[in-house]
Amino acid sequence: MRTKPDRIISIFLLVFAGIYLALSFQLTKFPYAIIDSDVLPKGLGFLLIILAVVLFFQAKDDTEEDKKRRYVKKEDVIILLSVLGALLVYIFLLEPLGFLISTILFLLVIPFVLGFKKKLTTVLVAFLFSGIMYYSFNYLLNITLPQGILPF
């Protein structure tokens, strides 16, 4: 029999609460503060432990519906991870390359990864959307998006 997912989560929560509590106990204390900055975190840490223990004992076996809801095809997992990867690269390049170039690249890559076939549409959307966003934020809303290597 497989371990109930809620049990695994509750153990993970216990570990998290433990680390959080350990960090709370290291917070600097002030002699004159009636309620110091460590009181709430400690309380929350203990509360989370209690709730995690309750979750451990309440854990139920997965129903068919749960399993179906949680089931993700291998192909989809790969795509989810690819999008996540592309997203991280996009964020990494945002400032060095600038908003325009990196966003255009991102908008060209994602629909392709997701299996969108119409190339012309993708290219049009990538250029138009990035351009309009850049223009509206920089010139209409006065919020400067990274300019990067482009002169404008």
Next chain:
Amino acid sequence: MIESILYGFQVAFTPENLFFAFIGVLAGTIIGMLPGLGPISAIAIMIPLSYGMYPSSALILMAGVYYGAVFGGSTSSILLNAPGISGTVATAFDGYPMARQGKAGKALAIAAISSFAGGTISVVALMLVAPYMAKLAITFGPTEYFALMLLGLTAISSLSEGSTNKALISATIGLITATVGIDQQTGTQRFTFGNPGLLEGIDFLIIALGLFALSEVCQLIISRNENTLKGKSAVGSLKLEKQELKEMAGPIGRHSVLGFILGVLPGAGATIASFLSYISEKRLSKDPSSFGKGNIKGLAAPETSNNAATSGAFVPLLTLGIPGSGTTAVLLGALLVVGVQPGPLMLQDHPDVFWGVIASMYIGNLFLLILNLPLIPVLAKILYIPKQLLIALIIVFCLIGVYAVSFNTFHLYLLVGFGVLGYLLKMFKFPAPPFILAFILGGMMEQSFRQAMTISNGSYSVFFQSNITIGLLIVSFLSLVLPTILGLTRRGKATESQDLKKEA
């Protein structure tokens, strides 16, 4: 009073604000129609656009987005049986069967009129109730506020779908997330790990967009190949007959009141209001078996109620500064971004915002009615946008939103992190609204708790000195314990609502 209302209309009727109300309603409708993206995501996505706007205009825009999204949700419920938001699930019970009978236009018209009536009636109630609530709230001290916020948290946790324990865990982690940053009272750095990007704490926009919008994107990616529109459905005529209008009058009257009251209560809101209205209308009906097969009353009741609840939710937000739901929590964050602290003093300090927003709700509701009815067939085309493109655009929009607040790419990584967390929460059935509400309330709760304890010199007895505080604490305790005690009756109800779903 009348002067204040007229003043409100003056604010709302400036060309600028009319424009923002229009844009808000339109954008809200469009975003609300997209399955998965509800009012929370809609408001969060719109926040970056409100930077630098006058607070009154910003809130008028956000309010428009809010009830626009609720309305948009009903459109996709009726046309596709795919509720855009949980508040419009009950709409699909009778709305979708009507659409399948070729009466989609009628169903949309009924939804629009009921929404308009529910919204408008409850705005009147809001106008009457809010000033008194504000007056009462001025007498509130830190203990009352603390107890009230606690009630908000316990109520939303016990009313969330699924296990209360999971909702409480979600809320606790939200509170834990709120402790990151510099402590306001002592200046101690908490859980920042020396990262300057965390000194001011985590911006709520990161959490709202991550937990709600980005996590939905994951869902959209998985369902990217499913076509949202299964075949074209003819909308048909929008005209209603006198008899049909007459039939709607009863449910509209009843459920605008019920919806409003449920909206005001912390934790309840549009979803619960719409379900309760549907069930009660079915109970009242002489012919309950016709429900779920395209009954006009079964459509009018939840539609009236969810919009009435939307306006009702503004009462605690505007007068106490305390949101009662995930959506109003995000609205509160949006207000803080433009520099308005809602609460009892808002009526004095920002009457333009307060009355302007209320007045704009009338106008927004009217816009919803006259704009959306003829435009619905056009707007429904948005559902034809290929998901693959939509996904990419939503991601970029979220990133710009966060970048425009902080100009710090570290926060973008955080956003992605919360997106992943949001997806996991959904996967393992942990509700996200308690998380965001706890996160927003966390700082305030800690502050009022410490103020109260400082006043009493460290004695907890301070929480048992005011009747209001004691009352609120008892109610919040009961809101957690009662559902467990009433577990048996609840099981009965659960099967009933399952029956309802089956019928639909």
